[in-house]
Amino acid sequence: MNLPTNLFLALALFTSSSLQCHSWAGHYYQDPSSPAFPFPFPYVGGNGSVQNLDTMAPAAQCSRAERVASLLLSKHSLELVSYREIQSLWAGYGSISAITARATTDAAAEQMDNLLGRRSDRTYPLVLKLIAPPPPSSSAKVVQDEGHLRKMLSYGVEQYFYTRIAPELADDVPVAKIVATAQADDVTGLEVDEKAELKGVTATVMADLRSEFPVPGGRRESLNQTQVSSALGWLARFHGSSWEWLPTELDEFLSPPLQEAKIRSEQGEDKGGRSIWLNGGYTYLATRRKEYQSLVEDKSSEWSDALCKPVKGSCESIAEIVAAFLTPSGRPFETYIHGDVKSDNLFTTRSGDRVAFVDFQYVGLGLGVSDLAKLFTCSVPQDLLVSEDDGSLPEELAMESGERKLLEEYLNTLHEFADMADIDYPWDLFVRHWETALVDWCRFQASWGFWGNTEWLEARVRSILKDEGWREWLLAQRDTGEI
Numbered sequence: 001m002n003l004p005t006n007l008f009l010a011l012a013l014f015t016s017s018s019l020q021c022h023s024w025a026g027h028y029y030q031d032p033s034s035p036a037f038p039f040p041f042p043y044v045g046g047n048g049s050v051q052n053l054d055t056m057a058p059a060a061q062c063s064r065a066e067r068v069a070s071l072l073l074s075k076h077s078l079e080l081v082s083y084r085e086i087q088s089l090w091a092g093y094g095s096i097s098a099i100t101a102r103a104t105t106d107a108a109a110e111q112m113d114n115l116l117g118r119r120s121d122r123t124y125p126l127v128l129k130l131i132a133p134p135p136p137s138s139s140a141k142v143v144q145d146e147g148h149l150r151k152m153l154s155y156g157v158e159q160y161f162y163t164r165i166a167p168e169l170a171d172d173v174p175v176a177k178i179v180a181t182a183q184a185d186d187v188t189g190l191e192v193d194e195k196a197e198l199k200g201v202t203a204t205v206m207a208d209l210r211s212e213f214p215v216p217g218g219r220r221e222s223l224n225q226t227q228v229s230s231a232l233g234w235l236a237r238f239h240g241s242s243w244e245w246l247p248t249e250l251d252e253f254l255s256p257p258l259q260e261a262k263i264r265s266e267q268g269e270d271k272g273g274r275s276i277w278l279n280g281g282y283t284y285l286a287t288r289r290k291e292y293q294s295l296v297e298d299k300s301s302e303w304s305d306a307l308c309k310p311v312k313g314s315c316e317s318i319a320e321i322v323a324a325f326l327t328p329s330g331r332p333f334e335t336y337i338h339g340d341v342k343s344d345n346l347f348t349t350r351s352g353d354r355v356a357f358v359d360f361q362y363v364g365l366g367l368g369v370s371d372l373a374k375l376f377t378c379s380v381p382q383d384l385l386v387s388e389d390d391g392s393l394p395e396e397l398a399m400e401s402g403e404r405k406l407l408e409e410y411l412n413t414l415h416e417f418a419d420m421a422d423i424d425y426p427w428d429l430f431v432r433h434w435e436t437a438l439v440d441w442c443r444f445q446a447s448w449g450f451w452g453n454t455e456w457l458e459a460r461v462r463s464i465l466k467d468e469g470w471r472e473w474l475l476a477q478r479d480t481g482e483i
Contacts, residue, residue: 096128214347339366
């Protein structure tokens with residue numbers, strides 16, 4: 001079975017008929033047989049210094065990402081001033097680079113000033129995200145590689161978010177603003193040969209948030225109370241504001257990776273999802289069946305029986321019933337969720353009173369508590385969750401005052417939007433959703449590997465699983481058709 005072409009647009013690595021680059025010791029040099037660059041081009045040397053290629057020797061360095069950045073900027077009357085790669089994407093799927101652009105016309109300067117704020121020198125700090133994954137060895141192998149499909153689809157989801165959803169967000173839900181993208185319907189303003197160079201490229205140029213939010217979230221131990229509170233506020237406003245624009249039909253959302261690939265292959269390239277994930281995140285059970293089966297078979301893990309053993313009188317396990325409940329189906333309390341909430345994906349002001357999130361590859365529908373489950377486990381210091389953090393926790397742990405305080409802070413902000421949307425979301429129902437999200441997150445970590453506030457998560461889930469009130473509520477959702 002061959003996958004449709006547009007599913008793997010980003011698989012075609014950037015190639016240029018007029019420029020060939022080769023690498024040696026981590027650097028690039030221009031092939032002496034290739035024509036010279038047609039315009040001045042900056043190069044960042046191994047020592048971090050920025051130079052212009054038009055002033056360098058013929059063997060000057062060059063890179064695919066620089067060329068892509070220059071082409072994308074030129075569509076908007078911007079020229080590339082400097083370039084520096086700052087991060088490789090997971091599993092070698094591309095890179096993120098810090099670039100500086102200069103407006104070459106008054107109109108371009110005005111447009112950039114309106115978008116990013118006035119700059120007297122007409123130069124603007126930006127970021128380029130270029131997707132350039134290793135090419136697959138065969139189509140048949142790619143079809144079976146769910147992880148690869150997930151990544152490739154996720155980059156299209158992220159571009160959709162930045163171009164279609166982000167502009168609708170209020171100023172108190174800050175995200176990076178888009179300057180340019182490389183996609184099939186966005187090649188106006190380029191010459192024919194330049195359009196050909198961008199064919200098959202997935203790339204996004206956006207504002208560099210670090211000028212306004214200079215402090216990276218980093219590891220969970222580095223977040224303080226103010227930063228955690230700001231993150232909760234951002235999430236509540238993001239979740240709540242999405243109630244205003246949620247579509248009534250779910251057809252435009254992307255299905256789980258293997259299902260989405262099958263739809264596009266069997267029904268045509270124009271079928272399947274065209275926006276964001278139907279189920280936000282990348283840890284939900286429908287896309288983690290292999291890991292779940294490993295947990296089922298791992299009898300050395302306490303979570304094999306606790307989560308995977310069929311419930312009495314049913315062929316389904318607690319993990320499967322939980323996953324079914326969390327699967328979006330158009331219920332009033334569902335919202336857009338970020339899908340990968342962790343401190344590594346946020347930046348804060350120096351005071352920590354405001355945050356901005358990045359990395360929207362897994363944005364989709366869901367319950368906001370799913371975002372909170374990962375945030376609390378992976379990014380919130382444990383001493384903000386428990387009353388006395390002396391380094392050890394009991395085997396079972398009910399909700400303590402610290403956890404409750406953070407949840408109430410989030411829900412109070414969310415209620416401002418729920419009231420406007422005429423959605424009833426009381427505390428007791430919210431807590432049931434929260435407990436269910438914790439159980440689901442524990443299922444993923446138990447099958448993948450624990451990290452973060454592991455003792456806290458496991459102790460909380462042991463307590464939840466022994467709570468007959470929660471079990472009765474969950475099974476009632478299934479029996480009454482809520483699942």
